Amino acid sequence: MNAINKMTNHFYFGGCDTIELAKKYGTPLYVMNEEHINERCQEIRDDFLNKYENTKAVYASKAFLTMKMCKIIEREGLGIDVVSGGELYTAIKADFPMEKIIFHGNNKTLDEIEIAVKNNVGRIVVDNLYELELLNSVAQAFGKNVEILFRITPGVDSHTHKYISTGQVDSKFGIPLKGDIINEAVKKAMDLSNIMLMGFHFHVGSQLFDHSSHIKAVKILVKLMDDMKKKTGFVTRELNTGGGFGIYYKKGDEPKPLTYFTDAIMETIIDECKTYGLLIPLVIIEPGRWIVGEAGITLYTVGAIKEIPDVRTYVGVDGGIPDNPRPALYGAKYDVVVANKMDQEKDEVVTIAGKCCESGDILRYDLEVPKLHSGDILAFKSTGAYNYSMSSNYNKIPRPAVVMVCNGEDQLMVRRETYEDLLKNEL
Incomplete structure (x- = not known):
């Protein structure tokens, strides 16, 4: 189910290239196998x-x-x-x-x-x-x-x-x-x-x-x-x-x-x-x-990278508490891979920060990764349970799309919310 394509060195999930899924559907993205x-x-x-x-x-x-x-x-x-x-x-x-x-x-x-x-x-x-x-x-x-x-x-x-x-x-x-x-x-x-x-x-x-x-x-x-x-x-x-x-x-x-x-x-x-x-x-x-639980992953795109010398390097992603509250709620930890750099050595340690206005919006502390750049795609594993179901619109952030993959085929299961969706019940 999880594999590395030796030609592209991309992370494959359910037979699908996760980088292509991110391009097709955008991120953050829930993917279910x-x-x-x-x-x-x-x-x-x-x-x-x-x-x-x-x-x-x-x-x-x-x-x-x-x-x-x-x-x-x-x-x-x-x-x-x-x-x-x-x-x-x-x-x-x-x-x-x-x-x-x-x-x-x-x-x-x-x-x-x-x-x-x-x-x-x-x-x-x-x-x-x-x-x-x-x-x-x-x-x-x-x-x-x-x-x-x-x-x-x-x-x-x-x-x-x-x-x-x-x-x-x-x-x-x-x-x-x-x-x-x-x-x-x-x-x-x-x-x-x-x-x-x-x-x-x-x-x-x-x-x-x-x-x-x-x-x-x-x-x-x-x-x-x-x-x-x-x-x-x-x-x-x-x-x-x-x-x-x-x-x-x-x-x-x-x-x-x-x-x-x-x-x-x-x-x-x-x-x-x-x-x-x-x-x-x-x-x-x-x-x-x-x-x-293990049937799901979540894909994120790396944005800002902030290095505090001799302290920590924060890597910002385009999701966080709204799509996965479990790290803030339970101290939950996940295995993470850089989906477009599966062949590269892990030679630095970073902390993955969510985009919400909360100091506690940290998805993963002290993660060993290859050298990261803005635009890289991270895949958090085992997010199939209590991620989509616990998601919210905190900070007025639309919920991600959900895609089902099977034997190399992908199908949109839940469309991504729009800003208009956020306001549809407001008077």
Whole structure:
């Protein structure tokens, strides 16, 4: 997928010359590789869906979502999870099968719940008792029965950045397993006229290289399944184990194959259910970043180069926080190549600065590169997840275009915003 053309010494991605892509579409430019996405989906089918009975996989669309992406996921036989009305609307406009959608969110609005119920979304993951009551009233108004999962906070601390850790006790997500809250929630759901409780959901965090937190959470959830059966008579039919499988971003990262997580999850569920004498529920996984993270790159053009003697050399590019907030938000780091100088020795160290009016708009500190000049093209790798989806118009900067590449062919997927687009809603 990633290659160097020895004739041009250019960086190729998905069979396409990235320098030609930059000329054709301009920069900054998001480039997504459909081959990589297809391969990851195939791996899910081979090593999880076809390996274990009674399993499902849904794509966590918050990582990257367009109508084209919906079509790819539908073709690959996976479901989609959404967390907002906008993501759900995108799936609706793409004619994605509604029964294969799972709707998450810790504070769904009335409008979002109405859209989900009206369009027969397959599962709604209920985060709290307020939402449970609201959902039931909406379902009654539409004359629908809604199948739900309860999101559980298992109290597991994953070793990742605190902003992407979600399974600890002190979390804005889910129902904590403290006191009698979950008992009350299960009893309430069983009593409500238009609610069908199917099971439970958990998510322990993102960008994980160790499966220990998944194993701990599974054990906690299976015990919960047993407790709820004894206390309320509820039999769990579905257990959604979330995602969070880590990918490669930079030197030192050691991502594991999908089976490292899924085999551990399934073996633990099977063993624990056997111990408690429970039927094995339908098991769901929700990979997002793992499917699209390494499938994307972002191209930038070098502009001003500012050398501060004996201190630092700043290399300005035509993007920054608006197209990739993760370095400023999480301290995220990426592998970077000079796409038009792949054959040249890296003999200087520079800091890549974004163009926004923020001192924190630094895309990469202390990067080893060949001698740079204005007009060079930089390619930031592994930007397929949480770059386009988190992009903004800070400093009134239009969002970049998104291009899909596959087997040497390129296709515009999202057009570049214009200045006029920035003002279209202003009065």
